[in-house]
Amino acid sequence: MxxxxxxxxxxxxxxxxxxxxxxxxxxxxxxxxxxxxxxxxxxxxxxxxxxxxxxxxxxxxxxxxxxxxxxxxxxxxxxxxxxxxxxxxxxxxxxxxxxxxxxxxxxxxxxxxxxxxxxxxxxxxxxxxxxxxxxxxxxxxxxxxxxxxxxxxxxxxxxxxxxxxxxxxxxxxxxxxxxxxxxxxxxxRHYWLTAIMAARFLASAFASGPALLILLAFLVKKYTKFDPGKEAIDKLSQIITYAMIISLFFVGLEVFTAFYSNIPSHMEAIEYLFFGIHGHGRLVPFMWLFLILAIVALVLLINPNTRKQEKTLKIACLATFFSMWLEKGLGLVIAGFIPNPFNEVRxxxxxxxxxxxxxxxxxxxxxxxxxxxxxxxxxxxxxxxxx
Amino acid sequence: MKIYDARYVLIGLAIFVGLFTIPFWYNMGRAVPPPDPKLDTPVIQQMAVKQCVLPLAEIRTGHMQLLNDWRTWVVRDGLRTYVAADGKTYNMSLQNTCMDCHSNKTQFCDQCHIYAGLEAGTVPYCWTCHIAPKENQ
Amino acid sequence: METSRRNFLKISGVCALGLTALPVADVFGESDLPKAIKNPQALTGQHWAMVVDMKKCWEKGKEGCKDCILACHAVHNVPDIGSIKEEIKWIWTNHYENVFPGQENEYNVKNLEGRPFIALCNHCTNPPCVRVCPTQATFKRPEDGIVMMDFHRCIGCRYCMAGCPYGARSFNWRDPRPFIKTELNMRFPTRERGVVEKCNFCAERLAEGLLPACVEACKVGALSFGDLADPNSVVRKLLASHFTMRRKPELGTQPNVYYIV
CATH class of the missing domain: 1.20.1630 (Formate dehydrogenase/DMSO reductase fold)
Incomplete structure (x- = not known):
């Protein structure tokens, strides 16, 4: 073959x-x-x-x-x-x-x-x-x-x-x-020390992975004579919708636990990501971009009309993929090290x-x-x- | 028997054999002097009985295995004294024990290692961490 | 027997796998090797620990004294890379609120502010770095509890650095040799690019019957080293007669470096 x-x-x-x-x-x-x-x-x-x-x-x-x-x-x-x-x-x-x-x-x-x-x-x-x-x-x-x-x-x-x-x-x-x-x-490493880490990972994976798969399926359909099928893409887009909602829900859970408990070490990484601490905030724009993209994706996915239309679905998939990439492929790993064990920001x-x-x-x-x-x-x- | 695409197969084979035997072509006609490890360091010359930690034949063929065992015993097992066959004890240390006698790395270690085609100072990579003795050259 | 190309490839594959069993056969073929023993003059203990008397350090030591750090870094050929990013350190100082984050309040910090606290590897009883290492390149010596590094085995994945809650581990981002500013200690190796390093409680000195270099270097006796398993040891006596603190005790790592404040 x-x-x-x-x-x-x-x-x-x-x-x-x-x-x-x-x-x-x-x-x-x-x-x-x-x-x-x-x-x-x-x-x-x-x-x-x-x-x-x-x-x-x-x-x-x-x-x-x-x-x-x-x-x-x-x-x-x-x-x-x-x-x-x-x-x-x-x-x-x-x-x-x-x-x-x-x-x-x-x-x-x-x-x-x-x-x-x-x-x-x-x-x-x-x-x-x-x-x-x-x-x-x-x-x-x-x-x-x-x-x-x-x-x-x-x-x-x-x-x-x-x-x-x-x-x-x-x-x-x-x-x-x-x-x-x-x-x-x-x-x-307080930002990582959470029991729902695996659940969060799976939820965001089941949003970003199928989003990429849909985009690839469209490409395949465009450039070859093989059509993966409209129904399959419809079903996948439903999966992405649920996974995206659950994903953001999980992020919300982390925010609640950290800020309602008011434990500094649990709040610091999230504060660093979204607002910056000790005058350092290199990731702040990326994290807000994540939030905006995630909301765009959710709006387009939850509304059945935009979800079923190829053009808007493509935008939703792109937004899903990049928002999850920012959250997990950038913020999560780096913020785990900030602040460092001496409560300093490097x-x-x-x-x-x-x-x-x-x-x-x-x-x-x-x-x-x-x-x-x-x-x-x-x-x-x-x-x-x-x- | 008929070979399909005989031309391509044979050309491919010829290229393969040529590439595979490159070390031979590369060294052809080059006279490489045989290794001549020197034992004339001050410490060795002062020894009454010139005896290494193992008999000559064993240390020559098995020094790498011995060093590996020493490494494991010292670093991982916390045992630092070696008891030789004759009951003599040695501090197990490449940098301190081996090189105290063989303080002429370039005239001793490197002689065979280079002859064997190992990259001097790089393979075996002992000396990226262990400090080689200072030699007056 | 007729054999297809496919079958031939299958059989060669299985044979190649079989070759990988050779090392196993080698192990069984090994003969009795000469014995390796502990150095007779070695200091022995079952549970090494250190007590750092910060009071003594501040009150009796001269301002800005770095004797312990200099001694350690010289003995172990620790480089001075000259950048915070790639800094390599085995023992160092930081402020109270950094060494004991979360323990400060606005009143005690005033008393302790600017005061250097000595930090080093805690040689934890439950070391997370050892738990996470995928190759056992860092391991806890069963006989005396020292958390050791095997530089020959470390693959440089830096999982131990993520695991250590005390920031005790440094990575050799580049070749450290050109950056050794002290006179090279010819009796101890350097490290090479790509491995993690940290304090080893002077395992090489203990084996020769010597106390750790930092302990020996401190002129005011602020650092004490001994065996926690021995009720008469200097560390046990200090712990019995003083209130001591450990870094981040809530993490359950059971650090073996104690602080008298």
Whole structure:
């Protein structure tokens, strides 16, 4: 099936070349980081995780959100998801790839990466995150590939795939739960020390992931002869609506607990994010942008007329994706370190090489995604009944 | 038997073999002097019995394993004294014990490491943390 | 036997996996190795702890004294990077309201304001850094409770820095060697780029029968080091006769650095 990725029109190759250039720039920046050390990033003694880990956290959510098409299709026999499921699974593969790359570029000693396997440490959540992420990658590769190959041959997928599909459903939940546990179990990081962290992560994932999936489905529909189906997009947009409402509700819960209890350490990170403290407020504009985008998304999603119209739905999806990216992919990780354990504010901003590396990783993810979607849509075009 | 696309297969194979054997081509015709590790440091010369912590054959082939064991015992197990086969005890330390005698890193360690094609000072990367002895050159 | 390319690839894959079992076989093949023992002259304890008498430090020490810091950083080849962002420190000072955040009120801060408090790794009884480390590169020594760093194993993920509620850990964002401003201590290694470091309660000095460098360097005896498991130890006597504080006790980490104010 892989050979389908090798044939395409000019636009397809141009897009791949464009991604390759970005990947090359990212790789060059990474070589620079590899030689100089992480000093080339904006990270510091006080904010020791930043843009890389934030992207990682956000993308685990996008990967986990594949369950939002897999679960209805395979467990509840929601037929309308039949065509879009493979797109969800392949999006998960690309996302997990990016997650793993973001972890690697964040390491101070990347060549010692395999120490995690050499000295397995079950008390470390990071060890479990490695296990569940790699497991999820392999599950989706096996399932997506076999189901698609069966479809190409016009047969039912092999029986041994079925249990894997069932396993992949709780497994998707596990990857984001474990990722939330990375943060939620640390004493002294009050912004992260919340029991609803995993729930928050899942809710925002089920909004941002399907939002991206809808946008991708529109792109696929535009550029190929494969139509994922209006009903599937309708259903997905309903899922996004609920997930977005729950997501913002959860953020509200955090605000209530912090401010009604009036415990300074619980309020400080939120104050820093939305108003700034001790005269520092680098993230304030981003957090207000998050709020505005979230409200725009909610208005467009809750109203059935705008939700069902392609144009407004696209805007709603973009707004959902970027608002969640700001909240989770930026604010959550950085504000966990502010103020630092000495109640001092040391701010963080990513540097140019740091952003270049991140763009390189995103480009790699989209490269993988493009190849996988090319294969999937080619197979779908071939097997579609001719009219 | 017929090979499909024989031309491409053979060209590909030739390129592969060429690339794979690059180390041989790269070093061809270059005379590399055999390693000559020197033992003429002041400390070693003053020793009555010139004996390392292990017999020569064992230390020559197994020094990396020994260093790894020392590392584990010292850093992780908190044991810092090594009891050799002859009952003699040593402070397990690359920087302090090994290099006290072998204070000539460039004439001793590097001799074989470079001959074996390891990048001097980089592989094995002992010396990014451990401080190499000062040599008067 | 007929074999397809597919089967051939399958079998090679399984064989390649089998090769990974080699190290397991090596472990079983190991012979008896010569023994490694504890240094006979080592100071031994079951539960090392430190008592910092800030009163003594302020009242008897000279203004701006940094003897403990300088001694520690010189002995351990701690670099002076010269930027707050990449600062590396094993023992340092900060204000009361920073070392004990949330414990200040507007009246006591007036008395304590500007007064330097000594901060270092607490060698917690329940260390979160050890709990989170994915490779056991940081670990708690079972025999004496020191929280150690294994610089050979650290992958530089910095999860321990997120886990430590005391800001005791520093990361080598760049090669530290050019920034070692003190005379190089040839008996102790430096660190390299990409690993986390922190106070090790002078494990290397204890092994030689010496007290930690900071304790030894303090001329007014404000720092005391000893074994909490020994009722006659200097630290137990100080704890019995003084009111002491620990940093962030509510987190359940059980710090082993105590403060007399």
């Amino acid at each position: 892989l050979e389908r990725a090798l044939t395409g029109d000019k636009r397809y190759y141009r897009w791949l070349m464009f991604l390759l250039v970005l990947m090359g720039l990212g790789f060059a920046s990474y070589l620079y980081q590899f030689n100089k050390g992480l000093t080339i990033t904006g990270l510091s003694r006080d904010v020791s995780w930043g843009f890389y880990i934030a992207q990682f956290t956000f993308l685990v959510g996008v990967a986990a959100s594949a369950v939002m098409v897999v679960l209805p299709y395979y467990l509840h026999n929601v037929k309308v998801f039949g065509k879009i499921t493979i797109l969800g699974e392949f999006l998960a593969i690309a996302s997990v790839t990016m997650c793993l790359l973001f972890i690697i570029v964040d390491l101070g000693k990347p060549m010692r990466l395999l120490n995690v396997l050499l000295y397995p440490t079950p008390n470390s959540i990071l060890f479990w995150d490695m296990v569940v992420l790699n497991g999820y990658l392999f599950l989706n590769l096996l399932i997506g590939w076999n189901v698609l190959e069966a479809e190409r041959k016009g047969v039912h997928y092999p029986n041994w795939v079925k249990p894997l599909i069932y396993i992949s459903i709780p497994w998707a939940v596990s990857i984001h739960t474990v990722t939330a546990f990375l943060y939620a179990g640390l004493p002294g 701010e963080y901003a990513p540097t140019i090489p740091e952003l270049m590396i991140a763009i390189g990783v995103w480009a790699t993810g989209f490269f993988v995604l493009t190849i996988l979607y090319k294969i999937a849509t080619s197979v779908k075009e071939e097997t579609a009944p001719s009219i």
